[in-house]
Amino acid sequence: MIIWVIAGLLGLATGLRIGWALVNKQSLVSAAMILALGSLGLVAALNWEPLTLLIDTLVRWPNVSTMLSQVALIACAAGSCVMITSAASERKPATIRRIAVIQYGIATLIAALTMVAFFTSPQQPEMAPEEFLRRNLGPGAMTVSWLLPLLYVMLALTLVVWAGVRHSNRTRRGRALFVFTIGVVLMVLASAFFLLRAVGTTDFIGVGAAATLLGCAMLVVASGSLLPSVEDWFGARHELRIIQPLLDELSRRHPNVGIGVRPRGPLLFRVAEQMSMISDALYLEATRALGGEDAAASTDDEHPDSPDVEPDEQALRIAEWINAGRENPGDAADATFPGPHWLRQPPSYSDREWILAIADQYRTLENKVSVASS
Structure with missing residues (x-):
């Protein structure tokens, strides 16, 4: 045996x-x-x-x-x-x-x-x-x-x-x-x-x-x-739980972002796909808040570096802006947009880590709102 x-x-x-x-x-x-x-x-x-x-x-x-x-x-x-x-x-x-x-x-x-x-x-x-x-x-x-x-x-x-x-x-x-x-x-x-x-x-x-x-x-x-496969599976499941609230909110605002995405496949690939959807939706939100101006160009030209704050505070500002758009959509939410340079990840963060940081802050805000409303 x-x-x-x-x-x-x-x-x-x-x-x-x-x-x-x-x-x-x-x-x-x-x-x-x-x-x-x-x-x-x-x-x-x-x-x-x-x-x-x-x-x-x-x-x-x-x-x-x-x-x-x-x-x-x-x-x-x-x-x-x-x-x-x-x-x-x-x-x-x-x-x-x-x-x-x-x-x-x-x-x-x-x-x-x-x-x-x-x-x-x-x-x-x-x-x-x-x-x-x-x-x-x-x-x-x-x-x-x-x-x-x-x-x-x-x-x-x-x-x-x-x-x-x-x-x-x-x-x-x-x-x-x-x-x-x-x-x-x-x-x-x-x-x-x-x-x-x-x-x-x-x-x-x-x-x-x-x-x-x-x-x-x-x-x-x-x-x-x-061991790598086991850790990858548990890590991917954890990351899916973190990004799910942010993904749901941005997918509601921009349903076209998810067109053509395969809903099944290796778990790591699904996480990467969903993070890519969040990144695209954040870019669209920033473009709308700038009145149609290219967010990437604004970030590169006007503010070449990320803001001089802690990464957690920077991610929190982005999460608060997204959360404001859920509660007060339209111009009221656009007024809370901190600026395109805030979307740039800190030097010590990769693209994946930066999306996770924003999603984690948004998930925390959503939980606080749910507790307060109940």
């Missing part, structure tokens, strides 16, 4: 990455992330004994699913390494692609040697993956089919850990990368324990404990991969 939970989380993370890649332009980083997560999910699924037995029976070669797990782990290490090196590199795109091809080539060679070593070795009786590892990891059974993949996985994932720690930060993506890196650290430890057992230099940890550590690593990697 736990194996399928881990495999399901990794499959969900892979599906989200595939969906994101389909919606956006396909990139080398996205493809590498899909390969890494999908391969790791395959490793988890292949450790389910009924599936292991089914694959071995179909291929008619005992324990072949264990070899496929090795190949999938190699693919996971290669995808993770390409993903982190491509995302962190400042080289030209053509150079990054060449480096990625070299990395994939090395991984393919090691996977091919692993498969050749497995199929040229004497067949063994059918057994569970953990039992197969216990019998074949040791000084008397050390072969290229174990040593090469373990060395490659450990070295490749060590590079991923180094780059992941270096580029982790407090941003949403940085936090997710940090959690992902913790999972990779656990994978490196599990690979190191398997490698030490393969050369017969430690009895400190058994195969079962190392496999459990690898399962924990898969769970942490899946959590790190899903």
Whole structure:
């Protein structure tokens, strides 16, 4: 059951990455992330004994699913390494692609040697993956089919850990990368324990404990991969609640702004669309308050900078102007227009943050009016 939970989380993370890649332009980083997560999910699924037995029976070669797990782990290490090196590199795109091809080539060679070593070795009786590892990891059974993949996985994932720690930060993506890196650290430890057992230099940890550590690593990697999507969803829902009152009021005044807008789609895109509608409606309101004069031109020519007040106070003035137009539409509301330069976002704010600030102030004003009227 736990194996399928881990495999399901990794499959969900892979599906989200595939969906994101389909919606956006396909990139080398996205493809590498899909390969890494999908391969790791395959490793988890292949450790389910009924599936292991089914694959071995179909291929008619005992324990072949264990070899496929090795190949999938190699693919996971290669995808993770390409993903982190491509995302962190400042080289030209053509150079990054060449480096990625070299990395994939090395991984393919090691996977091919692993498969050749497995199929040229004497067949063994059918057994569970953990039992197969216990019998074949040791000084008397050390072969290229174990040593090469373990060395490659450990070295490749060590590079991923180094780059992941270096580029982790407090941003949403940085936090997710940090959690992902913790999972990779656990994978490196599990690979190191398997490698030490393969050369017969430690009895400190058994195969079962190392496999459990690898399962924990898969769970942490899946959590790190899903974290941005979860945070984006909750963040988008919160932003929708903030901008909804302002959007409703401006849409009532300018219904044509929403023509042609798709009501469904990814939540982040819906938030961006609705913020764009608010921005357009604010421009139309300012133009009407100026008597048809171009608000953008007035802002650029007469007042090149935003007013010298705190951002919260500036957003509050805009919100009060919109609120006045709801209570006293027409010339009375236009008289409260603070000026086109007040619509310019402060230097420290992005367009999105500025719309959110205005919407938050308007929502607060609306709540106060509702409380006062009741």
